[in-house]
Every structure is written in structure tokens, then in C-alpha cells.
Amino acid sequence: MTWDRFKSLYYSNSKLGLALDVSRMPFPDDFLPGMESRLQQAFADMARLEAGAIANPDEHRMVGHYWLRAPEKAPTPELAGAITSTLEAIKVFAGKIHRGELAAPGGGKFKEVLVIGIGGSALGPQFVSHALGRLKGSRDRMGVSFFDNTDPDGMDYVLKTLGSRLKQTLAVVISKSGGTAETRNGMLEAQAAFRAAGLDYPRHFVAITGEGSKLDQVAVQEGWLARFPMWDWVGGRTSELCAVGLLPAALQGIKIDQMLAGAAAMDEVTRKPSLRENPAALLALMWYWATDGRGAKDMVVLPYKDRLLLFSRYLQQLVMESLGKELDLAGRVVNQGLAVYGNKGSTDQHAYVQQLREGVNNFFVTFIEVLKDRESAASLAVDPGVTSGDYLQGFLLGTRDALTEKSRHSITLTLSEVSPRSIGLLIALYERAVGLYASLIGINAYHQPGVEAGKKAAGGVIALKRRIDQALQEAPDKAFTAESLAARLGAPAQTELIFKVLEHLAANPGSRVAKAPRKPWFESTYQWRG
Numbered sequence: 001m002t003w004d005r006f007k008s009l010y011y012s013n014s015k016l017g018l019a020l021d022v023s024r025m026p027f028p029d030d031f032l033p034g035m036e037s038r039l040q041q042a043f044a045d046m047a048r049l050e051a052g053a054i055a056n057p058d059e060h061r062m063v064g065h066y067w068l069r070a071p072e073k074a075p076t077p078e079l080a081g082a083i084t085s086t087l088e089a090i091k092v093f094a095g096k097i098h099r100g101e102l103a104a105p106g107g108g109k110f111k112e113v114l115v116i117g118i119g120g121s122a123l124g125p126q127f128v129s130h131a132l133g134r135l136k137g138s139r140d141r142m143g144v145s146f147f148d149n150t151d152p153d154g155m156d157y158v159l160k161t162l163g164s165r166l167k168q169t170l171a172v173v174i175s176k177s178g179g180t181a182e183t184r185n186g187m188l189e190a191q192a193a194f195r196a197a198g199l200d201y202p203r204h205f206v207a208i209t210g211e212g213s214k215l216d217q218v219a220v221q222e223g224w225l226a227r228f229p230m231w232d233w234v235g236g237r238t239s240e241l242c243a244v245g246l247l248p249a250a251l252q253g254i255k256i257d258q259m260l261a262g263a264a265a266m267d268e269v270t271r272k273p274s275l276r277e278n279p280a281a282l283l284a285l286m287w288y289w290a291t292d293g294r295g296a297k298d299m300v301v302l303p304y305k306d307r308l309l310l311f312s313r314y315l316q317q318l319v320m321e322s323l324g325k326e327l328d329l330a331g332r333v334v335n336q337g338l339a340v341y342g343n344k345g346s347t348d349q350h351a352y353v354q355q356l357r358e359g360v361n362n363f364f365v366t367f368i369e370v371l372k373d374r375e376s377a378a379s380l381a382v383d384p385g386v387t388s389g390d391y392l393q394g395f396l397l398g399t400r401d402a403l404t405e406k407s408r409h410s411i412t413l414t415l416s417e418v419s420p421r422s423i424g425l426l427i428a429l430y431e432r433a434v435g436l437y438a439s440l441i442g443i444n445a446y447h448q449p450g451v452e453a454g455k456k457a458a459g460g461v462i463a464l465k466r467r468i469d470q471a472l473q474e475a476p477d478k479a480f481t482a483e484s485l486a487a488r489l490g491a492p493a494q495t496e497l498i499f500k501v502l503e504h505l506a507a508n509p510g511s512r513v514a515k516a517p518r519k520p521w522f523e524s525t526y527q528w529r530g
Helices: 003-009 036-050 065-069 077-099 120-132 152-168 181-196 214-222 243-252 256-270 279-290 311-323 353-358 388-405 420-441 449-474 482-489 492-506
Strands: 011-013 018-021 054-056 112-116 143-147 169-175 205-209 226-229 298-303 340-342 363-370 381-383 410-415 513-516 525-528
Touching: 011 279, 018 279, 018 420, 036 065, 036 279, 036 420, 065 077, 065 256, 065 420, 077 226, 077 243, 077 256, 112 120, 112 152, 112 181, 112 243, 120 143, 120 169, 120 243, 120 311, 120 420, 143 152, 143 181, 143 243, 152 169, 152 181, 169 181, 169 243, 181 214, 205 214, 205 243, 214 226, 226 243, 243 256, 256 279, 256 420, 279 420, 298 311, 311 340, 311 420, 353 388, 363 388, 388 410, 410 420, 449 482, 449 492, 449 525, 482 492, 492 513, 492 525
Parallel strands: 112 143, 112 169, 169 205, 205 226, 298 340, 298 363, 363 410
Antiparallel strands: 011 018, 018 410, 513 525
16 A cells, blocks of 8 residues: 555545545556446436435335435425425424423423334434434433334343333334334333333324324324324435434434534535545445455444444445345346444454454455544543554554555545534435445345345244144143144144244243153143143
């Protein structure tokens, strides 16, 4: 890596407070010029998307997350009006909650927010809450916790942490369709907890959902405290800057206007159809070169900032759900994707950097550097003239050099600070990079057939579980092995699934299924104990 190469490839934008170094990706001199025509096509594809083209043909939907921070660019006045009126409604609602004009039924202000969602309805809000909570110059108006899975023990953990504060908790239930099983389960568990505490739960609950959805209907029928829209043209993984992310952030006390302004500023820059002026285009081309345009290597994301710990998790959904596709736009089997994983620096020094430097070379790294160490004016000198922040940068730069020595390639993204504006910038940068890269490789970034297939398969397991319950209850005096029960159900091909369901039932006393262990293990029997 030479200084001249660094100078020729370094992107810096002082207005954004962002820089991007791709000089440690050793692509040949003819790579960027050779990709120019494909990149211009990607720019044109993105322009059509923002103009309102049908980008999700599976559901005949537009994809308009860019309009959320620039309503004037929405293709119709109705859409623009819906965006601006919803943003205003979020601010008004949060203000009433903070001032106590909307108070908990038992008296006193709401002090906690319980967000109930899954995937994009949780990952974005979690990332933002962790990144921007307790910043100097602002204060957290409310605590935020999450039900982000259908794990009963996980929900019990959150409820126990809330404890007596449940009576001052606002529950925000997020589901576009209102039928997402994990979110519905979390909602039912939360309602049960409120009822058990003697609380009138509808006066604690808020819905963020599609108009007329199952959840919307429940919220209307039960008289929930408020409802906010989810639009079919915003996908879950790009929903952080609509009500999904903005309402929890506003309730926490985060300056959501600054987040939107940062995203809008990044959008303006990344609309430019010029590679050297467009950091999202640079990222997309680096992904293409590093992975041969087919996901041949993984992307390791290493933010050297504790507040950005959850960014790699957020990117896992944004990148992998968008790019992990079996078919290209022509219907050919391509099995595309870009795997993302990460930790944080310098924790990663003591975790998996050993393998990155000396193990299998099946990755490239994105280092994320934040220049501002802390909010206070000066840091403690832990050694003469050296602060903890100096060490943090030293580990980042040292690790980068150590990887380069072993031909491990890296990108470095530098932010001036962590703030609502810079988080908005970061979200918008990667949303655009994903869209451009998808165009370069010829896939649809805006549908998720694999997710739907998984939901359908899970439904099949639940249906099988009901058949197992019925068969056991109909023969309470009989003990079944997994094989004999499969025969009774006429489903020998599903014996393994039946065994797994029986094991789960036997482990939970409420199921009323008892197990009698035997040797060999597959001779163990299961019986209904009504």
C-alpha cells in the first residue's frame, strides 16, 4: 500500500463528517474503468426505484424508503403527505408522553418502552437505541427494552427486569401484516403480564402496522392508546427511518430530525452518478471485486466503537436478506449472497483476529473508525501523552496493518463522531450500497422468498405438533416411541420431526407429556398424562 495509491482512492467529505479508504483492496488499475458502464446502469436503476417503479414484483410494490427523509421526492402528493403527517404525529405523541399528558392508567408518567417486534422491526430500533442512548447534551426520557423473539425465557427475563415498572411501561407492537407469529406471541405474552399485574393493557399499548391489518383491527377493537402506519412500500430491513424506528427513538429522547437530516444528506451525495463522488458506489464496487461478484468471500464488520456494537447485526439483515437470493432477475439459479459477521474493536483482538490473520482467507474486513473519543473535553492520560482512545486507534490501525501483511484485504470507513446525524448517514450509506450492488449482480434486493418459505415450514411444524397432541390424548393409556407414533399418524417420513417435537413437549410440564427414557435412546416412550 503506497501513499500515492491512498491519495488517489481516499474519499473524504467534511460536510458529511465521513471518509472512506478503499486503497487496501488491491484491485487492478483497469477494474474501476471496466465497471463504469455497469455502474451507470445501477445508478439508472436506483433513479427508477426512487421515482416509484415497481421494485418488488412478487408483491407488486414500490420501494420507497428514500422518501422517508425526502417526502418531496415521493411520486404522489398523497404519499408525501402521509410521510410528513406521520412524522408530525410521532413527535406530538412522544411529546404528550414525555409531558405526562398521556399518562399510565395508574397515574404518573410512562417511563419505559417495551418494543415488540422481529427482524427489521427490532434490529434497527435496537441498534439506534444502543448507539444513541445517554449521549451528552441529551437525555434518555424513557428506558427501552425489547421482545425480539418468541423465546418464553427471553420474554420472562425482560419482564423480570422491568419488574414493578411494568405499570409505567408503554408497549409498542410492530408488525406490518399483524400476522407475524413471533410478534403476535410477544404481544400475547405481554398482555398476559399486564393482566397478571392488574393493569388495563389497552391503555398501555401502541400499534405500528399496516392499515386494516389483523393488528390494526385488534388495536381499534380494544381501544389501544395509539396507532401508527407501516406502508407496504417500506421493507422491514429498511424501516428504521419510518415509525418503526422513529417512534421508539423519539420516546427514548433521541433527536429523530437529526437522524433524518443525516440520511437525507447521504442520499444527496449517493445519488451522484460519479464513482469518485459517491461513497456508496465505492462500497458496492469493492464488494463486487472482493467477492468476484458472487459472494465468494464474507464481509467482517469491525467497528472500533462500543456504541456501534450492534451495527454488524443490523447489517446482517440489511445485506443478507437483500442479497441472499437463489435466482437472478432473469430467473437463472445464481445462489447469490454476501455473508456478514462482526464483533467490535478492540474486543476482536482477543476473539477472532487470530484466525483472520493466519487462518482461511475467505473474507474481507470493513473497519469502522470514529474520530471523536468521548463527549468530555479531554481524556485521561493512561500513559504519558497517551489516552485510552489513542490505544483504540492504535489497535485499529495495527490490526489493519497486520492483516494487510498477510494479504487480508480491508476497507476503512471513518466517522467524525457518533450522533443522531451520523447514524442517519450510516444507515443511508449502506441502504444505497446494497441497492447498487444488487443491480451490479442482477438480483432483486427487495423481496425475501426464503423468509416466506421458512415461515411456511414453521407453520407445518406447528400443524404436526397439534396432530401429535391429539394422537397422544386419544390414547392416554399408551406409551409411544417416536417411530410408533409416526406410524399411527401415517407419517413415517416425519419421524425425526416427531421425535424433536416429543422431546420438546416432554421437557415442558405444561404440555402434559411424560417421557420414559430407554436404551437405546430411540426406544424411549412418550405418553399423555392428562
